[in-house]
Amino acid sequence: MGLVARTLERVKPSPTMAITSKAREMKAAGFDVIGLGAGEPDFDTPDNIKQAAIDGIPELKQAISEKFARENGLDYKPNEITVGSGGKHVLYNALLATLDPGDEVVIPSPYWVSYPDIVLLSGAEPVVVETKLEDGFKLTPETLEQAITPKTKWFIFNSPSNPTGAAYTRDEIKALTDVLLRHERVWVLSDDIYEHLVYDDFKFTTPAQIEPKLKARTLTLNGVSKAYSMTGWRIGYAGGPAELIKAIGKLQSQSTSNPCSISQWAAVEALRGPQDFLKDWVKSFQERRDLVVSMLNQASGLSCPTPEGAFYVYPSCAGCIGKTTPKGQTIGNDEDFATALLQEEGVAVVHGAAFGLSPFFRISYATGMEALEEACRRIQRFCASLS
């Protein structure tokens, strides 16, 4: 009998982290690499938040309860709130606490890389349903309906999305919640972590807010990593029915207990402190998005839709597939495209297959304008060099 659990063989290490560390290694070896692989804002955590981490007592669940009421019109009492060491940890706890082998979890693709692998770790089955570029990478109610079976336990919903940046309007969410209302045993996990990063006056909404009848079987997940540039502080949270929150608490009591109290303090300040800096960040992100979308659409063989939110674009590289680099390498798929782009031009992006939809790639534009402009120039040069 081997030491490592068989379930661990069902998953692969995170491909986005693999590309980020490859880019870091190449940089350390002296290559001129621009990393567009990692999904971390490049801003510094605001000073008031850093200051609050130094003293004080945690009232984080209260602050989260107030946040849900203020920003989402959702009433979650402190016993309906769980706090973990990052959104990923809360997601992990929620799935591990509820899934049994044989259960199914519906995940629209392209998806954030951790969803299917955490489902696999639990012993359940991810049911991946593809979205289409023509639909703005958004799931249609018909596709959702077809994916649900008597074994479906969860539907994972992520808007704005990592990796596409697609965000669902109120009407688009309502169309999906109407389907979910008909399937009383299906739970909804809404990953709202990019809530504040929406552009062009887009109005963010979340399923439990749009369809109150679903709230009793919805987990509304969020965190401070993206909106407050606090990725390293590791605070994520979720609101849901007390029974689910209690099960999550039981699992967490046997692993991390609670997230670091210093980080909890900082998160209290993040949620209760001034929010006005967000306007400037959103403006910067929107400028970067517009630059990247426009420059990528000028690259031959690429086609890049304009996403509503997050800090990612997900261009199609269909027009480059089958072509050859000047060194004679054939671009057979999006992974070849990303590998050759890194080798030839030192630009690190993540291939679409990692997110379950090809032939695309993901660019994280959470980096400065100058680097983005240079990276896009290199991408244009790379695409022009293909024949």
Ligand SMILES: Cc1ncc(COP(=O)(O)O)c(C=O)c1O
């Ligand atoms: C869609 C999505 N959900 C959740 C997370 C988790 O973030 P954290 O664990 O830093 O809170 C991420 C991070 O990349 C993400 O992209």
